Amino acid sequence: MVQFFTSRLLQSVTILTIMSFVIFVLMGWMPGDPIDLMIASNPKMTPAGAAHLRDLYGVDKPIIERYLNWLLSALRGDFGYSRLHSRPVLDVMFPALQNTLVLLGCSFVLALSIGLPLGIFAASRPYSKFDYCINLLAFAGISIPPFWLALLLIIVFAVLLGVLPAGGLGVHSGAGGIWENLRFLILPVASLTIASVGSHTRYMRSAMIETLRQDYIRTARAKGLSHRQVLLLHALRNAMIPVATVVALDFGSLFSGALITETIFAYPGMGKLIFDAVMGNDFNLALVSLLFATVMTLSGNFLADISYVWLDPRLSYHRSDQK
Amino acid sequence: MLVVLATLSVSAPVIEGLLGVDAQAVDLFARLQSPSLQHLLGTDELGRDVLLRLLYGGQISLFVGLTAAILSAVVGTVVGLLAGYFGGPVDALLMRLTDGIIALPMLPLLIVLAALDLSKIGVPDQILTSDNLSLYRIITIVVLAGWTTVARLVRSSALALRERGFVLAAESQGASSGRIMIVHILPNLASPIIVATTLAAGNIILLESVLSFLGLGIQPPTPSWGNLLTNAQELIWQAPGLAFYPGILILITVISLNFLGDGLQDALDPRALDQSL
Numbered sequence: 254m255v256q257f258f259t260s261r262l263l264q265s266v267t268i269l270t271i272m273s274f275v276i277f278v279l280m281g282w283m284p285g286d287p288i289d290l291m292i293a294s295n296p297k298m299t300p301a302g303a304a305h306l307r308d309l310y311g312v313d314k315p316i317i318e319r320y321l322n323w324l325l326s327a328l329r330g331d332f333g334y335s336r337l338h339s340r341p342v343l344d345v346m347f348p349a350l351q352n353t354l355v356l357l358g359c360s361f362v363l364a365l366s367i368g369l370p371l372g373i374f375a376a377s378r379p380y381s382k383f384d385y386c387i388n389l390l391a392f393a394g395i396s397i398p399p400f401w402l403a404l405l406l407i408i409v410f411a412v413l414l415g416v417l418p419a420g421g422l423g424v425h426s427g428a429g430g431i432w433e434n435l436r437f438l439i440l441p442v443a444s445l446t447i448a449s450v451g452s453h454t455r456y457m458r459s460a461m462i463e464t465l466r467q468d469y470i471r472t473a474r475a476k477g478l479s480h481r482q483v484l485l486l487h488a489l490r491n492a493m494i495p496v497a498t499v500v501a502l503d504f505g506s507l508f509s510g511a512l513i514t515e516t517i518f519a520y521p522g523m524g525k526l527i528f529d530a531v532m533g534n535d536f537n538l539a540l541v542s543l544l545f546a547t548v549m550t551l552s553g554n555f556l557a558d559i560s561y562v563w564l565d566p567r568l569s570y571h572r573s574d575q576k
Numbered sequence: 577m578l579v580v581l582a583t584l585s586v587s588a589p590v591i592e593g594l595l596g597v598d599a600q601a602v603d604l605f606a607r608l609q610s611p612s613l614q615h616l617l618g619t620d621e622l623g624r625d626v627l628l629r630l631l632y633g634g635q636i637s638l639f640v641g642l643t644a645a646i647l648s649a650v651v652g653t654v655v656g657l658l659a660g661y662f663g664g665p666v667d668a669l670l671m672r673l674t675d676g677i678i679a680l681p682m683l684p685l686l687i688v689l690a691a692l693d694l695s696k697i698g699v700p701d702q703i704l705t706s707d708n709l710s711l712y713r714i715i716t717i718v719v720l721a722g723w724t725t726v727a728r729l730v731r732s733s734a735l736a737l738r739e740r741g742f743v744l745a746a747e748s749q750g751a752s753s754g755r756i757m758i759v760h761i762l763p764n765l766a767s768p769i770i771v772a773t774t775l776a777a778g779n780i781i782l783l784e785s786v787l788s789f790l791g792l793g794i795q796p797p798t799p800s801w802g803n804l805l806t807n808a809q810e811l812i813w814q815a816p817g818l819a820f821y822p823g824i825l826i827l828i829t830v831i832s833l834n835f836l837g838d839g840l841q842d843a844l845d846p847r848a849l850d851q852s853l
Contacts, residue, residue, distance in 0.1 A: 268676050276685075282692045392838075396830035398782055400789050401823030404809060408819060509683030513786060517809070527684045528790070531691050543688065546681040554679045 261558050265551045272547050277320050280536045333537035337530065342541045346526065350545070353515070353522035357507050359438065360445035365500065368450040372457025376492075377484050379462055387454060394451025399510055403444040403517040410440060441518045448510055449503065456499045457492070464492040494564045501557035508546050633799035634825060640711065640784045640800070641829075644718040645777035649769055651719060652726025653762075659727070660734025661757050671731065674724050682721050683786070689717050690792035710795040714787060718780050726772045733768050737761050767844040771837055778833035785826050801826050 326333075332342040375387040411418065418437055464470065465488055473487045512524030519525070523542060530539035659670040690713065737743065738761065746756050787793035788802025795803070801822040808819035 265679075268679060271676070272680065276688070279688050279692065283688075284691070392831055392834055393827070396778060396782075396827055396834050398785050398789075398805075398823055398826045398830075400786060401805060401819070401826065404805065404819045404823065508681050512683050512687075513790075516790065524684075528687060531684075531687055539688070543681075543684055546684050550681040551679055 257562060258559065261555060265555050269544075269547060269551060273324070273544055274320055276540055276543050276547075277323060278316060280540050281316065283531075283534060283536065283539075327541075332541045335530075335535055335538040337533050337535040337538065342537050345538060346523070346542055346545065349521055349523050349526040349542075352520065353508075353511055353524065356438065356441055356445065356515070356520065356522055357504075357511055359442045360449070361504065361507065363442065363446045364449040364453055367446070368453025369457050369496070371450075372454040373461055373484065373489065375454065375458045376461030376465065377480065379458075384458075387458070391451040391454040391458075394447055394449075395455070397448070399444065399448045399513050400517055402447060403440070403514055406440050406444055407517075437520075441514050441520050444518075445507070445510055445514050449507065452503065453496075453500065456496050460492040460495045461488060464488045467491070494561070497564060498557045498561045501553055501560055504553045504556075508549055633801050633804050633822065636711070636794055636798060636800045637781060637784060637802070637826070638829070640715055640718070640794070641777050641781035644715045644722060644780045644784070645773050647715065647719045648722035648776055648780070649726050649773040651723040652772070653730050653765070653769055655723065656727040656730025657734050657757050657761065657765075660731040661738055661753065661761065663735070663738075667731070670727075674727050677721075678724050686717055686721060686783070686787065687790065687792060689720070690714070690787055710793065710798070714784055714793045717787070718783055721783065722776055722780055725776060726769065729768050729772050730765055733765050734761055737764055767840075771841045771844060774833055774837035774840060778830040778837070781826065781830055781833070785822075 334340065335342050335345045338345045371387055371391075375384045378384055418440075470483060470488055473483045478486075508524070511522060512528060514520065515522045515524035516528050523546065527539065527542045527546065529535070530542060655670055655674070659667040743756060743760060746760050751760075784793055784800070785802035785805070788800045789805050791803070791806060793802055794800035804822040805819060808822070
C-alpha cells in the first residue's frame, strides 16, 4: 500500500512539475509583454528605465533560466504580484478559492444526494418506463450546454420573475444576514448541480446493474431477502466502489464547470479569476491560479486512485499495468 | 427499450442530416434576398435574421464538431494502435502521456491556449492572416483535448487483438508490423472507434460552444451557436428570447449524438456497456 501510495504521489508531482514548466512557457506566448505593460502605465518612464526594468525582471534571459528563477522563489512562497489587482498573488487567490469551495461544495453534495438515489431506483427496475424517463433526463443533463442552462436560469428567475439576483455576490456582513448571501448562491449552485447530476445518475445506474448480475445477488434473492434488502444491503456497497472513484475524478472536472458558471454569474471565484487573469494579461496571477487548478484536479485523481484500491481489497496495488 | 434506442439511433442522423442540409440551402437562398424580408424568428440587434444566423452558425458548429471529432479519432487511433501493438516502453510512454493529459483541468488550459499570441510561436503569416484563423485554431485546440478517450479505447482493444491467432498467422507469413496494424488489426477496431467518435463529437460541439461563448472560439461576425449566445447574454434584459434558440439547437444535437453513440454501443457490443462510462 505504502509503495503504491508513494509511486502515485511521485507521478502526480512529476506531472505537476512538467505542467508548471509548460504553463510558464505558454504564459510567455501570451499577447503582450510584461515590461511594455508596466511602461504603458507610467508616462515618465525613460528608455533607460525600461532597460533597467528588463534587466531587473530578467525577461531577456533564456526561458529555462527564467523558469528556474521563478521556481526558486515560488518554492520559498513568493509568487509575485498580480498586475490587475496590485496585490500579492496569494492574497488575491485565497478569497476567490474560498468562494469557489463554497460553490463547489454545495453543488457537489446536492448533485450526489440527487444523482445517486435516482441511479439506484433506475437500476432496481431496469428498462422500465421509470428507468427510461430517468435515463432521458440524465442524458439531457449531460448534453445541456452549461452556459446556456445558466442563461436560462437567469432569464427565468432574474428577468421574468425577478426573484433572484442575476449575478455577483452579496456583502458578507450586514442587515440582510445569511439569507441575503444565500440568494446569490442559489442560481450558480443550481446550474452546476444540474450539469453534474446526469453523469452521477448514469454511473450509479450502470454500476448497480452490473452488480445485480453477480452470483451473490442471486444467492441473496434465493435466501428470500426482499428486493429492497438485496438492493440496499448487498448490491449497493459493491456498486459504490466504481462510483466513488468516478465521483472523485469528477470533483476535479467540476473546476472546469465552475469556470463557466462563475464567469456567467460574475461570481468572484477561482474560475472567474483564471479567466480574467488570462484575458487581462495578468501573468503571475494566471500562472499561479492555473497551477492551483492543476493541483486540485491532480489531487482529485490521486484520491480516486487511492479510494479504488482502498475500497476494493480484491485489487492488487500494482494495477497500473492492467488498466 | 432496445427498439426505442434503435429508433433514436436511426433518427438522430436524420435529424442531423436535415439540420446540415437545411443550413446550406437556406443560406444560399438568403444571399439573394434583401435582409429584411421574412424573419421567422425575428431579427437580432443589427437587424439580421435570427433563423438564418442560427442555421449559418449551425453549419460552422457542426463542421467544427465533425472535423474535430474525426481528427481526434485519427490521432487517438494512431496513438492507441502504436501503444497497444508494440507494448513495452512505447506503451508505457504513450499511456503516461495520455494519463497525464486526462489528469489536467482542461477548460482553464484550453482558455490559455485559445488566448495565445500565435505570432510568437512562429505560425506562418499565411495562416495568421487567413479569415479562417479562428476556425483552424478552435479545431486544433479541441483535438488536443479530445483524442485521449479514443486512444485508451483503441489501445485496450488492440492489446487483446494482438494475442489472437490471425495476428500470429500474419506474423508467421512475414507481414510487417505496419501491415499487421493497418490491414489486420484496424478493421477489427472499427466499432469501438465509431462509438467513441460519436460520443466525442457531442462533447466537442459542447466544448466549441463554450469556447466561442467565452469569446475565444469562432469570432463574430461569423456566427456559431456559441458566440450567438454571447450576443444574447448582452441583450438578456431586452430580448430574453434570443438566448433560447442557439442553446436548444446545441442541446438537440448533442443529445442525439449521445443517444446515437449509446445506441451504437449497445448494438455493436453489449458487453462494452459499462466500460466506457
